[in-house]
Amino acid sequence: MKVLTEEYEQHNFYEEDKFLQKILKKYMTSDMFSYADKNLREFGQRAAGPIDERAVHTDREGQPRLERYDKYGEEVSRVWVNEGYKQTVKETYETGIVGYVHKNIPELGEKGTYTYSFAQGYLLSQAEPGFYCPVTLTMATAYLLDHYGGEELKETYLPHVLATGDMELYEGATFLTERQGGSDVGANVVEAVSIGEDYYLYGEKYFASNAGMCGVAMVLARMEDSKEGSRGLSLFLVPWEGGNIRIRRLKDKLGVRAVPSAEVEFTGAKAYLVGEADRGFYYMMEALNLSRICNAVASLGIMRRSYTEALLYADGRNAFGRRLAGFPMIQQTLQELRMKLEKETAAVFEMVQLYEKVTNGTASFEEEALNRLLIAIMKKETAEKSIEFAHEAIEMHGGNGYIEDFVTPRLLRDAQVLTVWEGTANILALELLRLINKYEAHTLFIKMLREKSTDGMEKRIDGMEERLLRFAGLEETEKELEAKSLMKDMAILFEDVIYEQL
Ligand SMILES: Cc1cc2nc3c(=O)[nH]c(=O)nc-3n(C[C@H](O)[C@H](O)[C@H](O)COP(=O)(O)OP(=O)(O)OC[C@H]3O[C@@H](n4cnc5c(N)ncnc54)[C@H](O)[C@@H]3O)c2cc1C
Numbered sequence: 001m002k003v004l005t006e007e008y009e010q011h012n013f014y015e016e017d018k019f020l021q022k023i024l025k026k027y028m029t030s031d032m033f034s035y036a037d038k039n040l041r042e043f044g045q046r047a048a049g050p051i052d053e054r055a056v057h058t059d060r061e062g063q064p065r066l067e068r069y070d071k072y073g074e075e076v077s078r079v080w081v082n083e084g085y086k087q088t089v090k091e092t093y094e095t096g097i098v099g100y101v102h103k104n105i106p107e108l109g110e111k112g113t114y115t116y117s118f119a120q121g122y123l124l125s126q127a128e129p130g131f132y133c134p135v136t137l138t139m140a141t142a143y144l145l146d147h148y149g150g151e152e153l154k155e156t157y158l159p160h161v162l163a164t165g166d167m168e169l170y171e172g173a174t175f176l177t178e179r180q181g182g183s184d185v186g187a188n189v190v191e192a193v194s195i196g197e198d199y200y201l202y203g204e205k206y207f208a209s210n211a212g213m214c215g216v217a218m219v220l221a222r223m224e225d226s227k228e229g230s231r232g233l234s235l236f237l238v239p240w241e242g243g244n245i246r247i248r249r250l251k252d253k254l255g256v257r258a259v260p261s262a263e264v265e266f267t268g269a270k271a272y273l274v275g276e277a278d279r280g281f282y283y284m285m286e287a288l289n290l291s292r293i294c295n296a297v298a299s300l301g302i303m304r305r306s307y308t309e310a311l312l313y314a315d316g317r318n319a320f321g322r323r324l325a326g327f328p329m330i331q332q333t334l335q336e337l338r339m340k341l342e343k344e345t346a347a348v349f350e351m352v353q354l355y356e357k358v359t360n361g362t363a364s365f366e367e368e369a370l371n372r373l374l375i376a377i378m379k380k381e382t383a384e385k386s387i388e389f390a391h392e393a394i395e396m397h398g399g400n401g402y403i404e405d406f407v408t409p410r411l412l413r414d415a416q417v418l419t420v421w422e423g424t425a426n427i428l429a430l431e432l433l434r435l436i437n438k439y440e441a442h443t444l445f446i447k448m449l450r451e452k453s454t455d456g457m458e459k460r461i462d463g464m465e466e467r468l469l470r471f472a473g474l475e476e477t478e479k480e481l482e483a484k485s486l487m488k489d490m491a492i493l494f495e496d497v498i499y500e501q502l
Pocket of ligand 1 (some may be wrong): 174175176177180181182183184207208209210253256261417420421422423424425426427
């Protein structure tokens with residue numbers, strides 16, 4: 001049997017992925033593509049080599065640790081991370097994975113695109129999906145600051161959030177979830193107390209990823225006398241070094257161990273209002289759409305790694321005197337994985353094109369609603385599939401697949417969170433209902449499918465139209481009960497339509 005790990009060190013996640021290259025070529029201008037192609041080649045090699053190696057260490061022995069007190073007994077709430085992880089952080093941000101979405105790429109004299117950033121995220125997630133969480137949080141922070149921050153706030157913090165090695169990096173964070181509710185953000189009680197022009201936060205956030213590592217956190221809090229529910233939430237930027245933030249503990253997690261996820265207590269932390277008061281929830285929901293795309297991209301990364309690991313193993317392992325890859329059932333599994341992976345990759349990057357329009361302000365109101373719908377169905381489908389792919393990769397390896405010497409157990413552990421954070425399947429189903437009830441997004445979905453489809457798809461689209469119209473007329477409870485299976489079928493049809501026209 002071949003020694004798979006040694007072989008892997010020579011791999012390049014980008015160079016070997018002809019399908020990704022095809023997709024990027026389709027969606028990028030030729031200048032952008034030549035730049036991306038060159039840089040992704042480098043990053044693809046780094047991700048398959050040192051970043052992957054460091055990720056193993058971080059997951060096993062090098063997990064983040066909380067240093068609650070210093071040697072004099074003073075409370076410091078610092079988070080320790082290993083040196084390899086720090087190197088991965090440095091190298092990844094220097095590629096412009098966050099920065100170049102908002103600022104010019106010096107070589108090109110123009111801004112990069114989300115498409116390029118997500119291609120980087122896809123490669124990164126094949127090695128270190130845990131760290132793609134802080135990258136996602138930094139992207140969300142950059143989005144919020146860039147779109148809604150006042151001039152002074154932007155001037156002070158945005159260049160650091162967008163740093164590409166040119167200045168000190170401030171990673172971001174987004175703190176919404178409290179003990180009484182993550183899905184139900186309107187139940188948030190963290191308080192913003194104003195003294196003169198200044199704000200100070202008090203209260204606890206129960207899941208706060210990148211705590212201790214971030215330079216700034218974007219936090220939802222309630223001002224005194226604000227309305228109840230989500231309409232009374234404002235968005236604040238909190239500089240981590242501003243003090244009066246205590247980390248109670250780091251969560252002991254099943255996977256994504258690279259990212260420190262903490263319980264955080266604000267004890268009068270200095271905070272700066274972002275945008276208009278009481279609009280925080282709406283701003284955060286916009287950022288959540290971005291994070292959901294990142295979630296889909298991370299899912300694709302895990303799917304791709306699971307597929308390549310399964311393929312390599314099947315190629316190197318013998319059973320009953322034959323290579324595994326020669327058995328019909330093995331071939332069938334690999335073929336099914338490859339097809340689904342390609343379809344989902346195509347569908348996600350197609351969705352990203354609409355997102356580019358939404359974020360550069362050229363999308364119509366209808367396109368914005370359609371974009372939200374696609375994000376909801378694709379976040380759900382890709383997250384669920386990433387778990388299935390990791391499971392298949394384990395099975396392909398037989399007993400070895402279950403052993404931590406191989407990457408397969410980590411893939412499954414890391415995939416498992418993707419169905420939870422950034423909105424569970426039920427919460428995404430409620431988003432579908434909202435979009436159908438309020439914006440008739442189902443009709444926009446059908447219209448888009450008809451525009452993009454080839455002739456052979458007509459019958460299936462007719463069938464989906466009929467189903468969606470019937471669904472839109474159901475009672476709310478009936479809708480809720482059918483929504484998730486409907487979303488799955490919508491995702492599959494969307495994927496097939498996009499794949500057909502490639
Ligand atoms: C590793 C990790 C890191 C995280 N990092 C962050 C972070 O950095 N910042 C942050 O803000 N949050 C973070 N979270 C929190 C995460 O976003 C929430 O866990 C998630 O939104 C679910 O909220 P909850 O845990 O309160 O579950 P709940 O909201 O209590 O949900 C429990 C179950 O009930 C279901 N449910 C809830 N409401 C309904 C309904 N109306 N109809 C049907 N079903 C419903 C849900 O789908 C879920 O299955 C993190 C979570 C994890 C696991």
